[in-house]
Amino acid sequence: MSENKIKIQVPIMADLAAKGKKPEYLFWVCSAGAFDDRYKKVTREFVKILTYLNIDYAVLGTEESDSGDIARRTGNEMLFQMQAMTNIEILNGYEVKKIITCCPHDYNTFKNEYPEYGGNYEVIHHTQFLRDLIEEGKLKIDSGIFKDKKITYQDPCYLGRGNDEYEAPREVLNIIPSRKIEMKHHKEFALCCGGGGGQMFKEAEKGDKEIFIERIEEAIETGADIVATACPYCMVMMTDGIKYKNKEEEMKNYDIAELVSIALGL
Numbered sequence: 441m442s443e444n445k446i447k448i449q450v451p452i453m454a455d456l457a458a459k460g461k462k463p464e465y466l467f468w469v470c471s472a473g474a475f476d477d478r479y480k481k482v483t484r485e486f487v488k489i490l491t492y493l494n495i496d497y498a499v500l501g502t503e504e505s506d507s508g509d510i511a512r513r514t515g516n517e518m519l520f521q522m523q524a525m526t527n528i529e530i531l532n533g534y535e536v537k538k539i540i541t542c543c544p545h546d547y548n549t550f551k552n553e554y555p556e557y558g559g560n561y562e563v564i565h566h567t568q569f570l571r572d573l574i575e576e577g578k579l580k581i582d583s584g585i586f587k588d589k590k591i592t593y594q595d596p597c598y599l600g601r602g603n604d605e606y607e608a609p610r611e612v613l614n615i616i617p618s619r620k621i622e623m624k625h626h627k628e629f630a631l632c633c634g635g636g637g638g639q640m641f642k643e644a645e646k647g648d649k650e651i652f653i654e655r656i657e658e659a660i661e662t663g664a665d666i667v668a669t670a671c672p673y674c675m676v677m678m679t680d681g682i683k684y685k686n687k688e689e690e691m692k693n694y695d696i697a698e699l700v701s702i703a704l705g706l
Contacts, residue, residue, distance in 0.1 A: 472672030596671035656681025
């Protein structure tokens with residue numbers, strides 16, 4: 441199915457509320473998904489999937505702010521609490537129950553840190569959401585567009601070690617006909633991409649080798665054509681690593697949502 445066959449009209453929470461409607465899911469776009477040129481493509485592809493599968497969802501639009509994750513990780517606790525309480529007031533005002541997000545950092549913040557301030561939601565990472573659709577028989581892929589490709593997966597720290605979710609992304613990748621190959625360090629032993637905790641916004645600390653370079657070298661060792669990611673920070677760092685190693689012709693980086701969308705022909 442080509443893009444022009446799907447009418448994309450992203451529903452806004454305030455517009456639905458004015459009509460007395462409450463969507464089942466809030467899709468939290470996240471700062472990267474709204475402002476980073478590369479990750480905006482991931483947002484678009486995931487929205488295509490939501491539309492294609494007739495998911496009842498909405499976004500906050502201009503009412504969405506940052507989750508506060510980076511503020512807390514970098515030591516600005518007051519800013520974090522201000523952002524958290526503002527977001528919670530908006531979310532609770534719309535009586536949000538379920539939140540889907542493509543960002544493991546926001547996923548972790550909503551799931552584990554917002555409850556302390558009165559924000560209690562069912563938080564779902566987009567790979568978990570896609571996995572659930574697969575298990576329900578609502579998401580099937582017959583396309584062989586990636587059948588000759590080798591795919592390796594970069595575990596995001598805040599999804600994997602932070603929240604013990606290793607299988608959902610792999611289960612989604614497994615329905616895409618292709619060859620899957622793990623890096624030397626994976627799952628609970630996976631290396632960090634080097635971008636989380638505010639590290640992406642500061643100069644690298646002194647050391648023998650920057651972590652994103654070490655990580656992309658592991659990906660290159662697998663012989664993979666595609667590095668699949670499920671986090672905006674991982675995408676930035678893996679893409680930078682590919683460029684640093686001059687592997688842009690041989691290796692590509694796609695979010696899992698992008699791979700699903702492409703395989704569906706959306």
